[in-house]
Amino acid sequence: MMKQVLVTGASKGIGKAIAIELGKAGYEIAIHYGRDEQGALDTLSQIEAASGKGRILSFDISDREQCKAEIDKDIAEHGAYYGVVVNAGITRDTAFPSMLGEEWDQVIHTNLDGFYNVVHPTIMPMVGARTGRIVTISSLSGQIGNRGQVNYSASKAGLIGATKALATELSNKRRAITVNCVAPGLIDTGMVEDHVKDHVLPAVPLKRMGKPEEVAGLVEFLLSDKAAYINRQVIGVNGGLH
Numbered sequence: 001m002m003k004q005v006l007v008t009g010a011s012k013g014i015g016k017a018i019a020i021e022l023g024k025a026g027y028e029i030a031i032h033y034g035r036d037e038q039g040a041l042d043t044l045s046q047i048e049a050a051s052g053k054g055r056i057l058s059f060d061i062s063d064r065e066q067c068k069a070e071i072d073k074d075i076a077e078h079g080a081y082y083g084v085v086v087n088a089g090i091t092r093d094t095a096f097p098s099m100l101g102e103e104w105d106q107v108i109h110t111n112l113d114g115f116y117n118v119v120h121p122t123i124m125p126m127v128g129a130r131t132g133r134i135v136t137i138s139s140l141s142g143q144i145g146n147r148g149q150v151n152y153s154a155s156k157a158g159l160i161g162a163t164k165a166l167a168t169e170l171s172n173k174r175r176a177i178t179v180n181c182v183a184p185g186l187i188d189t190g191m192v193e194d195h196v197k198d199h200v201l202p203a204v205p206l207k208r209m210g211k212p213e214e215v216a217g218l219v220e221f222l223l224s225d226k227a228a229y230i231n232r233q234v235i236g237v238n239g240g241l242h
Contacts, residue, residue, distance in 0.1 A: 009088025011039030017212035023052030080125035111155035185238025205240035
């Protein structure tokens with residue numbers, strides 16, 4: 001039986017690259033999207049073209065009840081997830097003095113509350129299976145902070161803390177579950193705002209943006225048996241920027 005992996009925000013950018021990479025590696029992918037159905041269908045098409053297998057799920061990760069209902073249903077039909085990749089997120093960039101309350105709330109509810117909303121329904125089935133991999137996608141912004149991204153930096157820093165705490169809770173010699181965090185730097189996706197690119201790129205030692213596939217390769221490794229002793233870590237993919 002193929003191992004099941006849920007990848008949130010898999011219709012574009014980093015999430016899409018992760019889903020395709022994992023599909024090629026032999027996992028059956030639950031491809032989540034929020035609004036971009038066509039993007040999710042394209043992800044599925046690319047996985048199937050590589051002789052992989054997947055299915056599509058749609059829910060709002062900021063909606064706790066909707067997340068639980070859809071994830072519970074998928075687990076009931078297909079079994080516990082071996083892997084959960086918490087990737088979906090949004091930005092609402094602006095200078096903090098000009099930041100509206102809803103711009104703060106939208107980012108926190110999606111990026112940070114989404115961790116709870118997505119991961120919580122998957123935990124007990126994973127514990128029952130006594131094996132699993134949880135990988136959260138944070139950001140360099142959550143480690144060092146970015147101008148105009150107080151809300152985003154706060155949400156991604158919180159994700160790092162949640163990852164480390166959950167890894168501690170789940171660590172047990174009776175079950176092989178690991179929880180790790182990948183923190184991409186400046187990655188070439190449509191999510192990167194020009195002001196962030198202009199501010200950050202000159203400080204990147206490799207003097208280029210990263211590729212989504214370079215993040216996906218690390219996630220694939222963290223889900224593999226070779227990474228069984230890697231736990232509670234935050235691993236950067238940032239071209240040497242600290």
